[in-house]
Amino acid sequence: MVRIQYAVDAGSGVNEDITAIGEEHAILLDGATGLTEESYTDGPTDGRWYVEALSEELSDRIPQTDSLSRAAERAIGAVQEQYNAATSAVSPPPEAVPSASGAIIDWSGGELTYFILGDCSAILQTATSVIPVIGRGPRTLDEQVLDRMIELREADPELTQEELWDRVIPQLREHRMLKNDPDGYWVFSLDPEAVNYAMEGGEFPCPRRSMWSASQTV
Numbered sequence: 583m584v585r586i587q588y589a590v591d592a593g594s595g596v597n598e599d600i601t602a603i604g605e606e607h608a609i610l611l612d613g614a615t616g617l618t619e620e621s622y623t624d625g626p627t628d629g630r631w632y633v634e635a636l637s638e639e640l641s642d643r644i645p646q647t648d649s650l651s652r653a654a655e656r657a658i659g660a661v662q663e664q665y666n667a668a669t670s671a672v673s674p675p676p677e678a679v680p681s682a683s684g685a686i687i688d689w690s691g692g693e694l695t696y697f698i699l700g701d702c703s704a705i706l707q708t709a710t711s712v713i714p715v716i717g718r719g720p721r722t723l724d725e726q727v728l729d730r731m732i733e734l735r736e737a738d739p740e741l742t743q744e745e746l747w748d749r750v751i752p753q754l755r756e757h758r759m760l761k762n763d764p765d766g767y768w769v770f771s772l773d774p775e776a777v778n779y780a781m782e783g784g785e786f787p788c789p790r791r792s793m794w795s796a797s798q799t800v
Contacts, residue, residue, distance in 0.1 A: 598629035598682075602637045606690040607644045609637055610702060611770065613682045617755050622674045623665070632680035635661045636770060640686065650686050650697035651782055655774045662772040677758040681771035683719060688784075695784035699776060700769040715781060720767040723757045 590599050598613030613629035625631025639657035647653035665680070683700025696704055701719020705712065730753060731746050741749075760766025768779035 596626045596630050598627060598633060600633040600637050602641050604641055604644065607641075607686065607688040609640050609644075609684070609686050611637055611682045611684045612700070612702060614680065614758075614769070616678065616680070617751055617758060618675065618678045620674075620678070622669045622672060622678060623680075624668070628678065628680040629682070632661065632665075633682050635664055636682065636684075644686065644688060645690070650688055650695060651777045651780060654686070654697060654699070654770075654780070655777045658770065658772065658774045658776065662774070665772055677755045679761075679772060681761055681769045683717065684770050685717070693784065695782070697780055697782045699780040700767075715783075717781060718767075718779075719769075720757065720760070723760070723767070727753055727757070 590597065590601055598615065600609075600611050600613070602609040611633040613633040616628050621628050621631075623631040625634065636657060639660045640653060643653040643657050644650065647656065683702045684698070685702040685704055686697040687704065688695050688697075694706065696706075696715055698704065698715060698717045700717055701721060701724075702717045704715040706715070707713075727750050730750055734746055734749050735741055762768055762771055762773045762776050768776045770776065
């Protein structure tokens with residue numbers, strides 16, 4: 583029997599993270615914060631719209647598909663169609679296209695497999711070992727943004743968090759342009775090709791315990 587406990591902390595504002603638990607799988611999506619003042623979907627934010635749409639498509643396809651990568655590819659394609667329909671009358675800038683890091687854990691058939699795209703990570707504890715799976719995310723780019731925020735705060739300790747965010751948005755937009763690019767980083771978005779750059783593996787007995795986490799700045 584698999585027992586699952588989870589918590590999602592919104593921090594502040596709209597919660598753009600989501601967890602979906604099925605009978606034999608679990609999904610975690612960490613939506614990227616929008617960098618434009620406009621929203622292009624009918625969700626509270628485009629990031630929230632995206633994780634809800636992708637979670638639903640993944641949940642429908644995982645039980646019916648023979649691999650997590652194929653389920654993810656088809657789910658991304660379905661969300662791409664929805665987004666294109668929602669934005670058919672406008673032209674969102676590239677940095678406004680929603681995205682998310684994500685982790686999928688599946689234990690159907692008595693074996694566990696994982697699929698991680700972006701900087702999500704999973705720690706799996708079996709009867710004999712602990713197996714860390716550290717997602718490949720844009721950590722260097724994240725560090726650049728954090729370093730810049732530290733510099734700004736040291737130069738002006740009175741800056742609020744909102745003012746700091748406004749100062750680094752141009753840098754974040756530059757980084758967002760590297761999303762799903764061979765010279766950048768790969769995450770869930772609207773490009774099904776991204777699944778080819780995910781971390782996928784497993785096929786070992788179900789662990790006694792598993793934990794996964796996500797964080798995304800760029």
